[in-house]
Amino acid sequence: MKTSILLTALLFCISFGHAGNKNIKGNGNMTSITRSTSDYDAIACAGQFDYILVAGTEGKITLEGESNLLEYIITEVKDNKLVIRTENNINLKPSNNKPVRITIPFKDISKVSLSGSGDLWNKDVITATNFEVALSGSGDIVLNIQASYTEGKIAGSGDLTLKGNTNKLDAKVAGSGDFHGFDLQANHTDVAVAGSGDAEVVCHESLKARVAGSGDIKYRGQPKTEDTKVAGSGSISN
Structure with missing residues (x-):
């Protein structure tokens, strides 16, 4: 009996967790926006996006992707670290051959991290x-x-x-x-x-x-x- 109750509770928790996630499919309309942040000396990226690091003025982040997806991407600086991630409980689904690409300018950085399935590289x-x-x-x-x-x-x-x-x-x-x-x-x-x-x-x-x-x-x-x-x-x- 206890085993049955535990299994039922576990399945409920799993189902509830999945139900709490919202899938957002790309609308096919590509756009580009620029966001401003304060300076940073570390960069932490998460998700399935493409991240490109380029030499330049810190704080001018360029996001390219489908127009209905970019609003769910957070770009913020905490403790001198630039954090880029998707909003909690949001799963972005870009259309085929329309990846989200984020260009990050840097001047002096000492740490870079990537979590998830994305790609990150530098041009400079x-x-x-x-x-x-x-x-x-x-x-x-x-x-x-x-x-x-x-x-x-x-x-x-x-x-x-x-x-x-x-x-x-x-x-x-x-x-x-x-x-x-x-x-x-x-x-x-x-x-x-x-x-x-x-x-x-x-x-x-x-x-x-x-x-x-x-x-x-x-x-x-x-x-x-x-x-x-x-x-x-x-x-x-x-």
């Missing part, structure tokens, strides 16, 4: 002393950077690609995602993979590499010092 190089990038979900990030210290983190099945130069790289993969760093020149590299994901890195001076699970780490370069450990069926190779 990001220059920073310390730079962090985090990807969660099934989305993809491709960034060209110049930084003294770089941290790249993946949680989920997405792909993170970094290009450019850094002195110190910390790369972490949790899940089935992949870290592509063969085009990121790094002197000192610390890389860890937990799960079935893969990581590709460059290290010219030192390497610390850890694998837990079935993932693989591949590295390029001839580091003077190497510290590698594998727990599971994964591998570390040069």
